[in-house]
Amino acid sequence: MGEPRTPGLRAQSVYRALRRAIIEQALKPGMKLPEDSIGEQLGVSRTLVREAFGRLAIEGLVELKPNRGASVAYPTLEEARDVFDVRRGLERLVAESLAGRLTAAQAAELEAHVRQEEKAHGQDGPESIRLSGEFHIKLAEMTGNALLLRYVQEASSRCSLILAIYGRPHSSECAVSEHRQLIEALRAGDAARAAHLMDHHLQAVVTRALLTPRGERDIHEVLAPYALSEGLNPP
Amino acid sequence: MGEPRTPGLRAQSVYRALRRAIIEQALKPGMKLPEDSIGEQLGVSRTLVREAFGRLAIEGLVELKPNRGASVAYPTLEEARDVFDVRRGLERLVAESLAGRLTAAQAAELEAHVRQEEKAHGQDGPESIRLSGEFHIKLAEMTGNALLLRYVQEASSRCSLILAIYGRPHSSECAVSEHRQLIEALRAGDAARAAHLMDHHLQAVVTRALLTPRGERDIHEVLAPYALSEGLNPP
């Protein structure tokens, strides 16, 4: 009836739904994802759910183990570092591509966005995080490079997952002032400075947010300190 | 009987087979890929073929149009530029990550590889192209960054496809001397110089190889000049 009859669209919908659910932590890292129940929940067959899992696995949002099904990814700290490193490289490229090539309209849009960020800075609900993420996506879009955009989006969503696991509770991720400086450098056409700013900005995000591992993966890691404090000797 | 009984492995095999076939141009850009016949050819059902198509589509090696099925991707020149730009950014990151961190064994491996390239330089069969591609993959592997490796591989295979379409017939892609210089900079731990060399190396690849569009997408473009020369007036 009201269902989308367009082919391939339902597959896309399933993918997007799961993606959002993971990023917003409705589905928590490590959580099991049975094909059956999810398909039922979403009103599609396992086929489409599997298809979505495939894409999400490639993007690093779900883990896919043979004969054991899918679960929300739980990146290790090492993987987290890798992702941030790549993201820095990609976004530096964004900055370089954009330096001196921003139209007036684009610059205005970015500044409007930053003003929004500033407004949302007080309450640190998910709003603030979402906005600072979108700033980077907007920049990537403005390069006009579709592949670059895709990679930045991918890295960005993985970062969300990572911060959900290892991030400090109330780290407001991106400092608004850093975004402002960046825009200024882009306007001035100073590619080197823009790249440098972006690099340090993302570096700062890491050190601000990604230091304290909280919430551990499995019993082992959780209990290890207790065992030690009792003089036990776990394998 | 001899078939892989391991689950998920056949899916992987289909993906790899198609991927290789595309990169080696056994399947030419633009070629239609019917699920049925390919599955039959490979001895699997359409399901697995579709799965492979999905991955390949994400990687930009096949195009997937709704209700029209899959075909080998035929990147536009603009997309080609995008891919090369991103690749440059990624490999620059590779160079920076590796500078001053190469073990003796790694350096030796790279030099051995370059010697092989030199040897194969005379005959410019697919051997030479494969080797110069593998050099870059090897570098990415040595960073130990799995995501970076994946992106470089992806960009690299897309570049193969692009060069197959737009590349000059006998451009030996990578100059061996440039690879040598790069290794030297990495050894010396000069990150800036290594990044710079990599950047210009890839830039050089583009200008050397990617200038003349040859081989057109469809009947239209192929026949247009003939039509004109005969005074015909196609729409």
Next chain:
DNA sequence: AGAGATCGTATTGTATGCGATTATTGATGA
């Protein structure tokens, strides 16, 4: 009581089937 074997159930991997959409070919009329 505890370790190990056995069976049942849940879930995955892959194939197949059905309806829908698109391409193609042959027929018809201007």
Next chain:
DNA sequence: TCATCAATAATCGCATACAATACGATCTCT
């Protein structure tokens, strides 16, 4: 002769069906 159109065949999107595997509970034997 060329364009238009209808019927047929090919192909796709998705759901379902079936086989294989893994997990858990019970049962047995020591």
